[in-house]
Every structure is written in structure tokens, then in C-alpha cells.
Amino acid sequence: MPTIKLKAFTLLERVREQSPVIHHLTNWVTIYDCAQVVKVLGASPVMAHAQEEVEEMVQLASALVLNIGTLTVQLVEAMKIAARAANAKGIPVVLDVCGAGATSFRDRTCFELLDEARIDLIKGNASEVARISGAQVRTKGVDAAPVEIDLEEVALSLALRRKCTVVITGPEDLVVDGSRRFVVKNGHPLMSRVVGTGCMVASVIGTFAAVEPDLALAAAAGLICFNVAAELAAELSPGPGSFKVKLFDCLDALDEPTLAELRRVSG
Amino acid sequence: MPTIKLKAFTLLERVREQSPVIHHLTNWVTIYDCAQVVKVLGASPVMAHAQEEVEEMVQLASALVLNIGTLTVQLVEAMKIAARAANAKGIPVVLDVCGAGATSFRDRTCFELLDEARIDLIKGNASEVARISGAQVRTKGVDAAPVEIDLEEVALSLALRRKCTVVITGPEDLVVDGSRRFVVKNGHPLMSRVVGTGCMVASVIGTFAAVEPDLALAAAAGLICFNVAAELAAELSPGPGSFKVKLFDCLDALDEPTLAELRRVSG
């Protein structure tokens, strides 16, 4: 436990000091929020998606975040180019399997990305990750649907098969790689009342992965920071509109004593 | 009058209980706001636009909202596929004729959508709807321009010819189908100082249409809820930036006594 407590703030400080460039190919709904959350963490977002430039843009980046929320055939091709360039450069690739299970196009895209490039971390809610792991579940749009499966088993089997770290978000967030498991218990119900918190989580994890090669640790640290900021923001907010504004304020101001006091994580 | 009063909150409760999926093919400017307004109403937005997946995504949805704000040829094709799938499934299709009259490409697109699929509800400001009805008016960008025409006549003739419900937004919002007419007098001038309130109205109407087959009633109820929330938000806001934040807070918190007290509707 003390190890993680230390790491969360240590990694946030590292982000603030190094200000890594985080390259995204993401969706058009929350693209601003993904960029802004990276910025308030102290890093530098770049959101280029043209096939003509993603390979070159990756050369400036310290992590790559892919999100299939509003995918098209062209965007998927650009994602493959970017992911292979990131693999060649040796920077981590985070895939948000946003809406997996909703259509066969989404599922197929996820499998293609996983087959044609090395994805270092897969992030989704329970039903999305279950679908990518091969379980037979149905997503209700992009929102979390209850699925009666053993999430740890799903995450572990996917992590082992794809040789990656797996993050399943929900009331408690689960981080699993082949050998370890963290459960982050911070967060607030208002997060699910705001479009974009899920996408921002992938960007936060990508940002922490840019400064820490142990991706399970990076993901847990990023989740702790984001979710503690969400708890602080919720206390200041009469509703979901205010909550999102305060979330950026609180992430920007996050300090060590607050993290030390509020963090709830096991593993 | 008591019928409408009862209905507005009854329908809002139905949205909150059923949490219908509202599928959008919309513009890139206000796509976040359209998703977020659906979310704060208690429903579930999905914004997929690839031709490869819209037909399948419609199968998860209870209403489809189309908005031509930043249309392209590809997006229009996807809209047609989605609209025909929605027709086949029997869910309502709402078309926001955003910017109609500004270019011939927009007008042509609207007519193609109306000819090649069943559009259940057309929503626009005075000049946009007038153009779609065949009247000779000129839109100034996407903002409302004064047009010297009889709006009720325009709306009614369009409703009858296209066999749909027509909503004309403005200082007072007009809802017309072949047989009835509602005028919603709630709202606030700050709404026109914020990009996206018009687009959000179409999303709100689509959300209410997902739970109420009487589309004129659904539209009037949605408008009352949105516009009353806007009045509440305006009281709390020193300017348009704050207003948009508070609008989401107030919609989220909207309750029956407030709606009963503030609603101003005739018809």
C-alpha cells in the first residue's frame, strides 16, 4: 500500500516535470476533454489523425492513445499506422475499446488493432472488455451495462492472451497485468453523469504511461489521481455541468497530502 | 393545460426510468453538448456515424437525431442508411435542419433526407424551416434571421405535406402537427448567446420522442423542460459561459414543483 501511495504523486510530479507529448487518435465527441485533461495534468496533447502525418507525429510523442468512439474506416487505418510507429519507437499504446460490443464494426476494429499492432494497455467498462476478451455480452450504447461475469477472470485472461495490461472501469476500477492486480476504489457517481469521463481516463492513463514503464502501476496511479480529483470536484458541484468544470480545477491543483489522505486502493 | 403540465414531468420521469439510447448523426461543433444533454436527462447518447455501423447501432436505439450542421457527402449517406433503419425498426427520426437556406448543398440534403426516408419531426428556426417548407428566405449563417412570414402557416403546411411534426424555435417555440399546435413560452435570451442550445433542443426532443409516441406532445414536453431549466440557469449565471454550465446542472435537478410553477405553454 505505501508503495502505491508514494507512486501516485511521484508519477504526477514526473508528468508535470517532463510534460510528455501524448498523441491521440480519438473520437469527435470528447476530443476536447481528452486534450484538456492531458493539459491540466501538466502534459502536452496532440490530436492529429491524418494518415499522412500520424507516423511523423508519433516521433514527437511519449505515448499513443487510441479511442474508437466515432471510428471510421479512414481513422482506423490511421490508428494502425500510428500504433505500428509507436511500437517501433517503443512508446506505450493505450486502446480505449469505447462502445465495443455495440456493433460488429467496432469489435472487428478492436481485433484488427490488437492483431496488427502491439497494444500495451486495453481500457474499457465491464461489457466492453468482456466483449474484447471473447465473452458473449451486449453493450448498451457506450454506457456500462451490468454483466454477470467474473471481471477479474476476464481481465486476467485477456491480459495473458494479449500480453498487455487491462483496465476495467466501473464503481471500482480494476487494473490487471499477467502478475498483479490493483483495485482503485476512489471515484464518484457524478462521473457517470458526464459524457467523457471514461475517455478522459484513457488519456490520463496514457499520460502516466508516458513517464512510467510499469503500466499497471502507471494506470493505477492515473486512476487514483483522476478519481480523487473527481471526489473533490463532486463536493464543490451542485450538478454534472459544474462537476466537469471543477474536475479540471481539482486535477490541476492536486497535491500530495490530498492524495495521501483520500486514496483508497488495494492490490 | 393541465394535461401538458402533467405530461412534461411524466415524460421526463419516463426518460429517467427507461434511459433510452438516442443515436445521433450530428455536427462536429456541438456533438459533445448533444451527447451531454441526453445524458443529463437520464438517457444514453450514442454518436456513431460510420456507414459501416449506423444500421446496426440503430438497432440499440429508441430514437434517431440527425443534424446537418457540418454535413459532408459521406455523413449524408450514413444519415440515409440510419434513417431507413430507424424507419424499419419503427423508432422516431428527428431532423434538425441546421443552417438550411445557407447553401444549396444543405437544402438539397434536407430534401433528399425527406424524400428517401420518413422523417417524423423537423426542427429548425424560422428561416430554416421556412426554406424547407419551400418559402423563399435567406438564412444568415446558422443564426435565426427575421423572416416576415406566417410561421404557423409555414409549419402547418410543411407538417401536412411531409406528414410529420414541425418545431420552429425562437423567442416562443411552436410545435405543430396536422391537427394540433402548442406554443412554449419558456426560455431566456441567454440561450441565443451560447452556441449549441439549438442543437441540444433537437436532442432533447429526440429523447422525449423515444418514450412518447405522440411526437407533438413529446416535443412540447421536451421544450418545456429544456426552457424552464434555461430560465433557472440564467438566474444563476453572470454570463453565457456560466449559463451553459448551469443549464446542465438545472436540467439534471429539474423536479415537478418547479416545472408546474414555471411552465408557460398554450395550445
Place this chain on the structure above:
Amino acid sequence: MPTIKLKAFTLLERVREQSPVIHHLTNWVTIYDCAQVVKVLGASPVMAHAQEEVEEMVQLASALVLNIGTLTVQLVEAMKIAARAANAKGIPVVLDVCGAGATSFRDRTCFELLDEARIDLIKGNASEVARISGAQVRTKGVDAAPVEIDLEEVALSLALRRKCTVVITGPEDLVVDGSRRFVVKNGHPLMSRVVGTGCMVASVIGTFAAVEPDLALAAAAGLICFNVAAELAAELSPGPGSFKVKLFDCLDALDEPTLAELRRVSG
């Protein structure tokens, strides 16, 4: 000095009175903010980007703003069509060289736009403008990177060679045309903690350019208004989330005494 003081508010009043249409072809990250900042200034944004309609949309506009933040081949083609239509109509064209230097695709696009149409004003941060001027510098993503060059020399040589006005944003903003030079010293560090302030600056400048043919004066006036509003917003804001909300409130409420008191400009 009094001339500029007077002009800033005079031009803002002209914007509010004339409410010009400002046509954008911009990026998907900050497209909302670009539209909203134009709206709170009192003007009317339009964001159409389809090649099929940009030429016609330009006919409604009083200025054109191009931003290559998330460019694609298709978007660049549409930009060229729009720019040539703007040239033919005689309205000013503002180019935000967002991310120039990050990839050769971006640089090439900027040069193509500059060669194939008349660009009336180029705006970027130090490293972006330096790259477009031909200097050998490297951009770090889209954020400003320190470059050890004489900015005034770079700006002046670019202004003379391309026969345009050049704006270099930074802690102090520099406006240069062939014969004059303004330095706007207003602004606040929180601006660089929020994604989109740079893009909004181009939209603000485009809006002022729509009502004032002297583009250096228009740019300086727009920068003064935007940056003074940013100073006011920063005083009211505990962090970057709140800052962006208050920025729109403060721009909307900006009046002559405030501008007269707070403006810091030389030239």
C-alpha cells in the same frame, strides 16, 4: 497609444453592432470554442467544411478563419476553395498555422495555402511562425516551444515576403505588418493551461478583421479584448476549468472603462 485604446472598444462595438458572419474551417478539438468565442463577441460563427458548400458559405461571411490543427487532405482542399472564394469576394483570410513544424504534412499544407491563395493574416506561436518563415525550428506538439530567434525579425520578414499581417502569440503578443508593430502585453498564465485559447485568438482576430480593414489594428484590438477578458477571468477562477467558463462571461461583459484601465499595449 490613445488611438489604440479608443480603437479596441470601438471595434468591439462595431462587432456587436454589425454581427458579422465568421466562416471557419478549423480543427475538431476546439471547434466549439472557436464558434463560442465569436458568438460571445456578438458576431455569428459558421463552421461548414464540405467542399460542396464552402464557396457558397463564404458569400455569407465577412471573414474566413483557417486552422490546420486536425487537417486532412479533404479539409485542406476545402480550405483552398474557401480561401480563393474569400479572395474573390474581398474578405480577410486568417490562417492559424497550428502545429506547423510538427510534421512535414502541416508545413507543406501551410505553404500550399500561402502559395495558392492570398492569406491576409498569419497567426501562430513563436516556433510555428518561425517554421513558416523558413527558419529551422522544431515544434513540440502544438504547444509553444522556446526558440532562440529574433521574433520581430522573423515576423517582419514573413510579413514582407507574404505581403500579410503576422501575429506571434506568447507571454507578449506581437503584431507586425510591413510598416507597423504592436506589442500586446495583456494576458494571463492560465491561458496556456487551457486547450483552445490559441485557436480562439485566431477566431477573435478574424472577427475584428471582419469590421476593420486595417488588419494590424484589428488584430491588436482583438488581442487586447481577449487578453483583458482573460485577466478578469483569471481573477475569478480557482483553476483552468473555471477560467475557461469565466473567459466567455468576461468577454461578453467587456466594457470601455475596463478596457481603458487594463490595456497594456505598445506600438
